[in-house]
Structures are given as structure tokens and as C-alpha cells.
Amino acid sequence: MLLARFPRVSLAHLPTPLEHLPRLSKHLGGPDIYVKRDDCTGLGTGGNKTRKLEFLMADALKHNADVIITQGAVQSNHARQTAAAACKLGMACELVFEKRVADATEAYKTSGNVLLDRMFGAKISEVEKGSDMDAAMNAIAADLRKQGKTPYIVPGGGSNPIGALGYVDCALECQYQANRDGIAIDHIIHATGSAGTQAGLIVGLKASHANIPLLGIGVNAPKDAQEEKVYKLAVATAEYVGAPGVVSREDVVANCDYVGPGYGLPTEGMNEAVLLLARLEGLLFDPVYSGKGLAGMIDLIKNGFFTGAKNIVFIHTGGSAGLFGYSDILQTET
Numbered sequence: 361m362l363l364a365r366f367p368r369v370s371l372a373h374l375p376t377p378l379e380h381l382p383r384l385s386k387h388l389g390g391p392d393i394y395v396k397r398d399d400c401t402g403l404g405t406g407g408n409k410t411r412k413l414e415f416l417m418a419d420a421l422k423h424n425a426d427v428i429i430t431q432g433a434v435q436s437n438h439a440r441q442t443a444a445a446a447c448k449l450g451m452a453c454e455l456v457f458e459k460r461v462a463d464a465t466e467a468y469k470t471s472g473n474v475l476l477d478r479m480f481g482a483k484i485s486e487v488e489k490g491s492d493m494d495a496a497m498n499a500i501a502a503d504l505r506k507q508g509k510t511p512y513i514v515p516g517g518g519s520n521p522i523g524a525l526g527y528v529d530c531a532l533e534c535q536y537q538a539n540r541d542g543i544a545i546d547h548i549i550h551a552t553g554s555a556g557t558q559a560g561l562i563v564g565l566k567a568s569h570a571n572i573p574l575l576g577i578g579v580n581a582p583k584d585a586q587e588e589k590v591y592k593l594a595v596a597t598a599e600y601v602g603a604p605g606v607v608s609r610e611d612v613v614a615n616c617d618y619v620g621p622g623y624g625l626p627t628e629g630m631n632e633a634v635l636l637l638a639r640l641e642g643l644l645f646d647p648v649y650s651g652k653g654l655a656g657m658i659d660l661i662k663n664g665f666f667t668g669a670k671n672i673v674f675i676h677t678g679g680s681a682g683l684f685g686y687s688d689i690l691q692t693e694t
């Protein structure tokens with residue numbers, strides 16, 4: 361596997377640090393917990409989509425694109441990082457938002473990621489929950505072509521084999537750091553949504569024979585649907601990167617017990633986890649993805665799921681800009 365064969369633009373601060381969380385580890389009394397700081401990728405407050413965009417935006421440049429179109433929920437971290445990437449590369453950006461969260465507050469609709477999208481000059485349109493997002497993006501693309509523009513569509517979450525290359529790379533980067541620092545990783549955990557992060561990580565781990573199990577904590581779909589989505593993308597990514605057949609169905613494990621009432625809706629566990637990490641380690645997570653991932657990891661540690669493991673790594677996929685869209689929660693007194 362040689363990622364250097366694929367077009368790539370530099371957008372992220374890499375490598376991201378792999379840090380020990382001594383106070384959280386002690387507090388939970390389980391394995392030593394490390395955090396892979398992909399919240400520190402640096403582009404427009406960072407996050408996991410920036411690694412994907414290094415490959416996706418290079419593909420857009422190859423196609424002479426002058427407008428990037430993508431989609432997500434209103435507080436999409438992916439949309440925000442895409443808007444920032446478009447600015448950095450001198451392209452326009454159009455975002456289609458699905459009103460996926462019911463009864464949204466004023467902060468949700470205007471602050472956090474939305475504020476940053478507007479600062480990056482992205483053009484925003486909104487569609488109802490359950491709309492065909494690909495159709496909505498295609499309609500905008502057709503319109504732009506009529507105006508003589510060259511649009512390029514980045515799929516939701518940047519999750520296709522091109523974007524997933526970013527997380528193939530992250531799997532290799534993690535192993536390099538673990539080898540350098542002498543950290544025998546027993547398990548890697550992260551929040552999984554549109555599937556590109558988990559698919560890329562699995563391909564990178566399997567193709568390099570790392571022998572590290574990977575657990576995605578779901579934030580949206582039920583377990584079967586989530587695992588199937590990740591598996592399909594992992595198979596396609598393995599082929600695309602030149603390592604066909606490295607992923608089997610049982611390599612794909614998602615735990616979707618921590619979604620709560622639905623995508624983007626707060627849970628008690630997420631609340632507690634986000635505040636715990638803030639107060640124990642001075643680290644910021646987010647209500648939609650990394651906070652629910654953390655809640656899952658913490659609960660699984662308490663329930664003995666990682667018994668026997670010495671070192672586990674939580675990949676911090678970012679999203680703290682979204683906190684400002686949820687300023688009505690998380691302000692409890694100690």
C-alpha cells in the first residue's frame with residue numbers, strides 16, 4: 361500500500377499527537393487510555409474530515425473544479441471543514457443542510473459550525489429531514505454547469521474510497537507512533553457515522569497486519585445497518601488502495617447502543633462524558649459524535665468489555681465547534 365500514488369493536497373497538521381490521559385485512566389480504573397488528537401488537524405478548528413479532504417480536494421483539483429458541493433446536518437463538522445478547504449484552495453463552496461434535528465434551538469441553527477460556514481463564505485441551502493441529499497446536490501451541480509462553472513460533489517462525510525484514504529493513512533500513522541513510543545495498543549475506539557473513518561482505519565490496520573481490533577461507536581444508524589455500510593466502503597477502499605480482500609465482515613464491529621433518542625440529540629451519558637473529559641483532562645469533545653463515542657467507551661470500560669487490555673486508543677475525531685450550537689446544555693454546576 362503506497363498512499364503516495366494518490367493525488368493529495370496538504371490541509372492537515374500531521375501527524376496529530378497521540379497523548380496519554382493519565383487522569384481519566386486513573387479515574388476509570390481500567391486500561392491506560394490514549395487519545396489520538398485528530399481534533400487538532402488544524403483546518404478551520406480541525407476534525408476528522410480534514411484527512412479525507414486532503415485526497416478529495418486533490419481529486420477536485422484534478423477535475424478542474426471551481427465550486428465544491430457537499431451536504432450534512434445543519435451542525436455538520438464535515439461541511440465546515442469542506443468550506444474551509446475550499447477557501448484555502450480558492451474555490452467556492454455550496455452546502456446543502458438536512459434539517460435532521462427536530463425542534464432545533466436558535467444556537468443550533470446559527471452558532472457553532474453554522475457561524476464558521478458563513479465566515480468561510482459558503483452558500484447554504486436547507487432541505488427537510490429525509491430528503492434525497494444526492495438529488496439535491498446534483499440539482500445544484502446541474503445549475504452551476506449551466507452557468508459555466510465546474511462543480512465537484514464531495515459525498516456526505518467525505519465517505520467514499522477517495523476520502524477513506526485519509527484514515528488508511530491515520531491507521532499507519534498511529535502504528536508508527538505506537539512503535540516509536542512503545543505503546544502496545546490492544547484496541548482502537550472512535551465514533552462512526554458516514555463510515556469513511558472506520559472503513560479507512562480497518563483497511564489500514566488489516567493491510568499492515570496490525571492485529572488491533574477496532575470498535576466504532578455509532579451515532580445514528582442501528583448496528584446491522586452501520587456495520588454493513590462500513591463493510592461495503594471498506595471493501596471498496598481496499599480495492600481502491602490496491603489491497604483487495606484484506607477486510608472480512610467480522611473485522612467490522614460497531615456498537616450502536618449509545619445513539620440515544622437519535623442523531624444529534626443529547627444523551628445523559630454524552631453529557632457526563634463531555635463534562636468528565638473537560639474537567640479531568642481539559643479536553644473538548646462534541647455532543648453529536650465524539651461525546652457519544654466517549655460515552656460508549658467509558659460505559660464499556662465500566663462493564664469490563666476491555667478486561668485484559670493494557671492500552672486503548674480513542675481517536676478524537678473533533679467537533680468541538682459544534683458545542684456552541686448546543687450552548688443550552690453542558691452548563692451544569694459541579
Ligand SMILES: *Cc1c(COP(=O)(O)O)cnc(C)c1O
Binds near residue numbers: 517558
Ligand atoms: C463525521 C464525524 C465523525 C464520524 O466519521 P465518519 O467518517 O462520518 O464515520 C466522528 N466525529 C466527528 C466529530 C465527526 O465530525
